[in-house]
Amino acid sequence: MAKRIAYFIAGLIVWVLLSWTLHYQEVLAGVAVSAITAGMFGGYLPLKAGKLLNPVRWFWLIAYIPVFIWQCLKANIDVALRVLSPGMNLKPGIVKIKTNLKSDIARVFLANSITMTPGTLTVEIKDDYLYIHWIEVRSDDPEECARMIKGPFEFFLARIFD
Amino acid sequence: MISALALISLWLGVIFVLLGALGLARFPDIYNRMQAATKCVTLGVCGIMLGVFLKTGFSALGIKALICALFILVTVPVSSHALARGSLIAGVKLWKGTVKDKFTEDRGGKSIIEEEK
Numbered sequence: 001m002a003k004r005i006a007y008f009i010a011g012l013i014v015w016v017l018l019s020w021t022l023h024y025q026e027v028l029a030g031v032a033v034s035a036i037t038a039g040m041f042g043g044y045l046p047l048k049a050g051k052l053l054n055p056v057r058w059f060w061l062i063a064y065i066p067v068f069i070w071q072c073l074k075a076n077i078d079v080a081l082r083v084l085s086p087g088m089n090l091k092p093g094i095v096k097i098k099t100n101l102k103s104d105i106a107r108v109f110l111a112n113s114i115t116m117t118p119g120t121l122t123v124e125i126k127d128d129y130l131y132i133h134w135i136e137v138r139s140d141d142p143e144e145c146a147r148m149i150k151g152p153f154e155f156f157l158a159r160i161f162d
Numbered sequence: 163m164i165s166a167l168a169l170i171s172l173w174l175g176v177i178f179v180l181l182g183a184l185g186l187a188r189f190p191d192i193y194n195r196m197q198a199a200t201k202c203v204t205l206g207v208c209g210i211m212l213g214v215f216l217k218t219g220f221s222a223l224g225i226k227a228l229i230c231a232l233f234i235l236v237t238v239p240v241s242s243h244a245l246a247r248g249s250l251i252a253g254v255k256l257w258k259g260t261v262k263d264k265f266t267e268d269r270g271g272k273s274i275i276e277e278e279k
Contacts, residue, residue, distance in 0.1 A: 014229065017225050017229060018225070018226060018229060019222070020221065020222035020225050020226075021222075072201075072204075072205060073205070075201050076178060076201050076202055076205040079181075079185065079197060079198060079201045079202055080178065080181045080185075080202060082185075083181050083184050083185040083188060083189075083198060083202075084181070084184075088188065088189070090189070090190070090194060090257070090259055091259065091261055092191075092193065092194055092256070092257060092259065092260050092261070093260055093261040093262040093263065093264075094250075094256075094260075094262065094263045094264050094265045094266075095262065095264055096264040096265075096268070111239070111243065112236065112239040112240065115200060115239035115242060115243060116200070116201065116204070116235075116239060119197055121193065121196055121197055121200065121242060121243070121246055122239075122243050123193075123243065123246045123247050123250055123265060124247050124250075124265060131264060131265045131268075133193045133196075133197075133246060135194060135197050137261050137262065
């Protein structure tokens with residue numbers, strides 16, 4: 001039930017932001033739509049609702065945003081330089097790294113964040129391991145690969161979701 | 163001032179989308195192309211959306227642009243992951259310069275790295 005309520009509130013917020021008006025007809029339609037979708041899909045929310053009320057997690061989420069944007073910018077400049085350089089400096093390969101994150105949602109966010117960082121693309125998650133296509137394999141040692149690829153993400157995601 | 167920032171953001175977005183398209187044409191195999199298509203194009207589109215937001219401020223249009231940027235940021239990595247994984251399992255060849263392929267090794271399949279001619 002708590003999951004459905006959390007889903008309902010999130011849906012209503014998105015609805016109000018999208019319609020950008022507080023006219024009662026719009027809000028009523030939003031309530032109806034959010035209630036129906038929450039009833040249908042709320043049970044699939046991959047989070048414990050209690051975690052949503054914890055302010056420490058929200059603090060880490062907000063601290064994560066600038067870190068993510070900085071990494072994302074670095075990634076883009078890195079790939080852009082490769083596109084423009086004549087030889088392209090490619091040395092691609094698929095490596096396997098271990099993650100210490102426990103919950104599914106944290107792993108999804110780790111995989112997504114890795115996909116957005118310099119030249120790495122997550123291809124598969126199996127048990128505790130992530131397979132990553134890396135545009136320039138800079139090390140043979142799995143430990144060092146993991147450290148280079150994960151960067152600061154695991155630290156933050158463990159505090160946000162686990 | 164804000165209008166200038168909006169223009170800078172829009173132009174950065176356009177440049178990154180252009181670079182992404184160039185990467186799509188230049189990189190040798192599907193996996194490397196996916197790198198260009200995910201990173202550059204996501205940041206480019208987010209830059210354009212941010213530019214629209216800065217230009218229009220807190221209006222129906224600006225907020226929609228921000229929400230679009232958020233959805234793109236969450237969904238593009240997922241779709242590129244699905245495409246890359248699908249191609250690996252279907253056995254699309256990796257470029258000949260690829261140094262290692264742990265994925266196929268662990269699945270025990272035949273190497274799918276393209277051979278040197």
